[in-house]
Amino acid sequence: MKFDEEFLKRKAAELRLDIVEMITRAGSGHPGGSLSALDLLAVLYYCIMNIKPEKPVWKDRDRFVLSKGHAAPAIYSILSDMGFFSKKELPGLRRIGSILQGHPDMRKVPGIDISTGSLGQGLSVAVGMALAGKLDAKDYKVYALLGDGELQEGQVWEAAMAAAHYKLDNLAIAVDNNGLQIDGKIEEVMNPYPIEDKFLSFGWKIKSIDGHDFAEIFDAWEWAGSSKDGKPSAIIAKTVKGKGVYFMENVVEFHGKAPTPEEGKDALAKIKEALGKIKP
Amino acid sequence: MSELKATRDAYGEALVEAGKNNENIVVVDADLSASTKTAKFRKHFPDRFFNVGVAEQNLIDIAAGLSTCGKIVFASSFALFATGRPWEQIRNTVAYSNLNVKIVASHGGISVGADGSSHQSLEDIAIMRVVPNMKVVVPCDANESYQAVLSAVAVPGPFYIRLGREKVPVITGSGNEFRVGKANVLKDGSDVTIIACGIMVDSAMKAADILAKDGLKAAVIDMHTIKPIDTEIIMKYAEKTGCVVTAEEHNVIGGLGGAVCEFLSENHPLPVYRVGTRDCFGQSGEPVSLLQKYGMTPQDICEGAKKVIKMKR
Ligand SMILES: Cc1ncc(C[n+]2csc(CCOP(=O)(O)OP(=O)(O)O)c2C)c(N)n1
Numbered sequence: 106m107k108f109d110e111e112f113l114k115r116k117a118a119e120l121r122l123d124i125v126e127m128i129t130r131a132g133s134g135h136p137g138g139s140l141s142a143l144d145l146l147a148v149l150y151y152c153i154m155n156i157k158p159e160k161p162v163w164k165d166r167d168r169f170v171l172s173k174g175h176a177a178p179a180i181y182s183i184l185s186d187m188g189f190f191s192k193k194e195l196p197g198l199r200r201i202g203s204i205l206q207g208h209p210d211m212r213k214v215p216g217i218d219i220s221t222g223s224l225g226q227g228l229s230v231a232v233g234m235a236l237a238g239k240l241d242a243k244d245y246k247v248y249a250l251l252g253d254g255e256l257q258e259g260q261v262w263e264a265a266m267a268a269a270h271y272k273l274d275n276l277a278i279a280v281d282n283n284g285l286q287i288d289g290k291i292e293e294v295m296n297p298y299p300i301e302d303k304f305l306s307f308g309w310k311i312k313s314i315d316g317h318d319f320a321e322i323f324d325a326w327e328w329a330g331s332s333k334d335g336k337p338s339a340i341i342a343k344t345v346k347g348k349g350v351y352f353m354e355n356v357v358e359f360h361g362k363a364p365t366p367e368e369g370k371d372a373l374a375k376i377k378e379a380l381g382k383i384k385p
Numbered sequence: 386m387s388e389l390k391a392t393r394d395a396y397g398e399a400l401v402e403a404g405k406n407n408e409n410i411v412v413v414d415a416d417l418s419a420s421t422k423t424a425k426f427r428k429h430f431p432d433r434f435f436n437v438g439v440a441e442q443n444l445i446d447i448a449a450g451l452s453t454c455g456k457i458v459f460a461s462s463f464a465l466f467a468t469g470r471p472w473e474q475i476r477n478t479v480a481y482s483n484l485n486v487k488i489v490a491s492h493g494g495i496s497v498g499a500d501g502s503s504h505q506s507l508e509d510i511a512i513m514r515v516v517p518n519m520k521v522v523v524p525c526d527a528n529e530s531y532q533a534v535l536s537a538v539a540v541p542g543p544f545y546i547r548l549g550r551e552k553v554p555v556i557t558g559s560g561n562e563f564r565v566g567k568a569n570v571l572k573d574g575s576d577v578t579i580i581a582c583g584i585m586v587d588s589a590m591k592a593a594d595i596l597a598k599d600g601l602k603a604a605v606i607d608m609h610t611i612k613p614i615d616t617e618i619i620m621k622y623a624e625k626t627g628c629v630v631t632a633e634e635h636n637v638i639g640g641l642g643g644a645v646c647e648f649l650s651e652n653h654p655l656p657v658y659r660v661g662t663r664d665c666f667g668q669s670g671e672p673v674s675l676l677q678k679y680g681m682t683p684q685d686i687c688e689g690a691k692k693v694i695k696m697k698r
Pocket residue numbers: 137138139141173175222223224225251252253254255256281283285286287346360
């Protein structure tokens with residue numbers, strides 16, 4: 106799909122409704138990191154990735170790894186909206202028997218390319234997928250989303266080294282740089298900054314963007330996805346944790362806490378109000 | 386005297402054979418390809434070989450990623466570093482999604498010898514066996530190792546195959562049939578059953594010969610597959626002999642002995658003696674001296690056998 110800012114704005118607001126509703130109903134989950142990542146994911150899925158909802162395991166599809174698996178509600182809202190599975194599944198989030206586990210399960214959810222939830226592993230998996238793509242001379246791209254706290258995992262840097270070593274220009278990641286993790290600000294818990302310099306020194310190329318500016322996001326994904334210079338790409342996206350729900354924005358406690366039913370109602374009302382102002 | 390050959394050498398040969406027949410086979414190693422013998426595969430198929438450097442967590446998850454794209458992936462390092470360092474990667478990413486990743490590790494057990502405790506894996510069978518979806522195979526000789534590797538290609542899903550460093554006698558014949566989950570009875574007997582894996586199968590055969598001199602008939606079972614364990618054969622021989630000795634180059638906690646006891650205590654309680662390391666670390670030394678010091682000789686198996694025979698009601 107071509108870039109359409111108005112469409113994306115609307116879509117993102119609608120997806121935020123799904124996310125808040127799902128997590129409120131479940132009574133647990135990770136709203137903060139789902140909402141900060143949503144705009145990055147929405148542009149990737151609606152505008153960039155070559156995928157077919159009716160053929161979720163099509164061999165030539167682009168791959169996506171949600172390395173920060175706790176943002177599952179964000180990816181569930183997108184995959185169901187695109188028709189990978191029925192929207193009727195959404196209220197089942199985190200309930201027994203549901204396909205929608207607390208963290209994504211590739212064997213249960215059509216459209217999930219790898220099960221995640223344990224931080225630090227996704228980039229390695231993406232490297233494996235990209236190596237397979239090169240080996241088979243396929244044109245598909247591999248995309249991944251990492252948290253900024255997640256960068257503290259040593260394995261991320263094992264994978265970063267391998268991606269550059271094997272010249273995986275078919276691999277592109279975004280870092281959801283919302284500045285927060287569970288115990289507080291990332292620079293206070295264990296400072297991963299400067300993130301750009303780290304990836305550069307590992308042999309990647311980088312782009313720093315506003316992770317809620319759709320035009321910037323689109324340009325960055327397009328830049329990363331069309332790379333042919335033998336370098337993997339990293340988009341460092343400045344984001345707001347809890348983006349789009351006023352009482353969650355930059356509030357560390359909403360990393361892994363569901364809104365109360367009242368808070369949920371309030372959040373939904375405010376998103377709907379904002380949605381009304383977006384041109385149809 | 387039978388031929389001496391390391392199980393890891395047979396792995397390298399089997400990989401090449403498998404690689405010839407199947408283009409989807411790829412190999413990942415972590416800077417130990419000369420020791421694990423994956424270098425043989427690299428020589429034949431350089432494009433399908435990936436060295437990740439000294440990075441075992443990355444090793445396992447890159448293997449996982451490759452497997453989601455239709456590859457049959459062999460991932461190799463030393464037993465301790467292939468299972469211990471990346472246990473959680475194996476559990477959450479490979480096993481949880483039942484991915485087609487075969488972890489084949491050399492340097493299992495105390496017979497690693499001179500490198501000492503940091504390189505002697507005595508816990509790997511336990512920590513792999515406890516992971517759902519994981520199959521665990523410990524071949525007794527080069528012949529079985531070769532067959533196990535080819536079987537792992539044919540059977541989808543995650544495998545852990547534990548190999549050794551040392552040259553060991555080839556005790557199974559070329560007619561030996563290897564089937565995952567189907568143990569081989571190497572010797573029939575009626576007084577005691579010795580269930581062994583890896584290099585301890587040869588010791589079990591020697592123990593049976595010693596016991597025969599005392600008029601005791603020991604059955605010897607080569608339990609190459611520890612998970613899924615062959616419960617049918619355990620039951621048959623438990624009923625027939627009434628007591629069991631297990632023998633493995635591993636902690637007596639959680640390995641083959643543990644698996645046999647779990648099954649028997651729920652289904653057919655009887656005296657069992659477990660030969661293996663007694664919840665301790667190893668040290669540097671000659672493999673033979675270490676096996677002696679830590680109680681894993683044919684003589685130790687015989688003593689265990691006499692103990693359980695006495696305990697029979
Ligand atoms: C290996 C591992 N350790 C710990 C956790 C628990 N955990 C879940 S989210 C999180 C913080 C992640 O912070 P960040 O990557 O910044 O995520 P975001 O802010 O985007 O939600 C932690 C420690 C985990 N899921 N995996």
